[in-house]
Structure formats: structure tokens, C-alpha cells
Amino acid sequence: LRIWNFPGLSLVFSSRFSASLGFSPIEMAEAAVAEKNLGNEAYKKKDFATAHVHYDKAIELDPANATFHSNKAAAYFEEGKLDECVASCEKAVEIGREHRADYTVIAKALARAGNAELKRGNLKAALNWFQRSLSEHRDPELVKKAKSLENQIKEEEAKSYINPELAEQEKQKGNELFKKGDFPGAMKHYNEAVKRHPDNAILYSNRAACLTKLMDFQRALDDCEKCIKIDPNFIKAYIRKGAVLTAMKEWGKAQSSYEAALRIDSNNAEAREGVRICLQSNDEKPEAARERALADPEVQEILRDPGMRLILEQMSNDPGALREHLQNPEVARKIMKLKEAGIVQIR
8 A cells, every 4th residue: 555645645555456456465564653653643633533544444454453552542542432442352363373473462452452341340350351361471560450459359249248147147047056066067157157257256266266176276266266356355255265275374474364354354255264264274384384485486576676675674674664565555565475475474
């Protein structure tokens, strides 16, 4: 194809006519790129109607170039014609695969289709397009976008699943099976209850009790911690945590948990009995306990903290400073960790 430019006049001949005039494939391809460039200029000016005219001419001149279809898709996207955008992306992928286009060209068309679906709120369809694009070319920015979208979909599915009434029904079913000693059966209902109402502290406490019966102590501890995080004044969570740690023979940690319960209710019989059992059962020699504690990476990190070293020095010189420092939740957590490890003593 040749384009003759005269003042105020541009003559563009069809590919068939150009071929009949003996223009080479290279000349045809060059002319197609020229039309694409004119389309891009119009696109930048948001003159999408003109952009489509030039992109269509480019496609007519070089039907094997997938980029031209992808460019049309970009114009449709900006126009809000999302069906047409996706269709042009699909055509770009089809042409690209047929003529072995560079993988980045195909990946770009797939990602653009994903953006169209995302724009109209079809999150799962968008994620599917993004994942297909990433299978062609792992663009770092698209990897982040796809991961963020995947998390958003999971969060929305979790939110849509929440139903406190159904959670209560599942909890009751779990309690019935728990009383009968069918702990695996109870777990199924407790799991469902937690999914239905993930902000209910009682559900984690019940599941922790069930996990303890199944001797899955670490998961039971995790549920106790979750329960405490949701409701720091839920005394049963501390007692359950103490029971789990007692079963693990972690006497110092168990004692701290029972003592935390007593700070909420100083007359709680279970917590008092828990402390008594821990004191009676903890026959580990202080030297061995200290050596084991110092090997704990968390304890090492706390002791290396200059701020904590200053706090510990203040506590040793002024016992009254402890009460003030315990007002800070993070400092209190670290002090309790050192107490459990036998590094510090609190009277």
C-alpha cells in the first residue's frame, strides 16, 4: 500500500487494490503500522471513532497482526463498550495464536479482557483472564493485581457466608456431639459455625475444647488466642488455654494463663486450681528452665531490645514500676513471656 499525501488530501487504497498494483508484503505491513500509529494518535486525543477507522484499515492491510485487534479493544474499553472490548481481545488472542505472535502480545490482550470484566464487576471472570495472561507472561504488576483480586474474592465470599443464626445452630449440634464424646463429629459443626460467624469468641472457645480432646494442642492454642483477641475479658478462654498448656506440660505458661484469668475474676475456682496444679507439678529445675528459655528466639529478641532492658532495670529498682508498665499491652505481653520463661519473677 502506498499513501499519497497532497495538501488537504490523503488517498488510501484497499489491500486488494494495492496488491493488484504490485505492492510487496513489507510495504503492506509498513502501511498497516502507519494506520495503527494514526489510530494511536486519535486514541490519545480520545477521538475513538477516528481511532477505530484507522485500526480497521490496519487490520485490512495486515490481518495477521494481533496488536491491531488489541488496540481496538483498548479503544472500546475507554468508550465503556466492554462486550466489544472482550470480543476484540478474544480475536487478538485467536489471531495471535494462529500466527505465533509474541507471548507478550497475547498476554496483554488477555489482561485487557480481564480489566474489562473487572470494570463491570465480574471478579471471578476477571481473575480467570488475569491467570490466563500470567500463564503466557508473568508481568510483576499483574501478579500483584491478580493476588489482590483473589484475596478480594475470598473476603467477599467469606462475608456472604456469614450468618449468625446458622452459626448458633451449628454450635448447638457440635455441643450435642461433644457431650456424646463424638469429637470428630463435633469438630465439623464447630468449623462450620466459625465460618458462619468468625467474630464470635465463644465458637473458638468451644472448638478449642474439642481440639484439646482430640489432642490437637497447637490448633487448640491458636483458637484460644483468637478467642482472647476477640474478647480479652472472656475468662473461659484463659482457663482453656491453661488446660491445653497443662496437657502439654508447659507448666510456667499454663500458670501464667490461669493467673490472667484470676486478674479478671480473683475468685474463679478453676483458675485457682489450675495455678495450684501448675505449682505442684512444675518440678523442672530453675537452671534447666532458664537454659531452655534462653534458647527461645522470642525470648532472645525481647532481651536484646534496649527498651525492654531499661524497663527490666526499672522493675528491679522500683517494684512499683511494674504496674505502670503493665498498662502497655505490648510491654505486658513481653513481661509475661519472660515470666513464663522464668527469666523474671512477679510477686
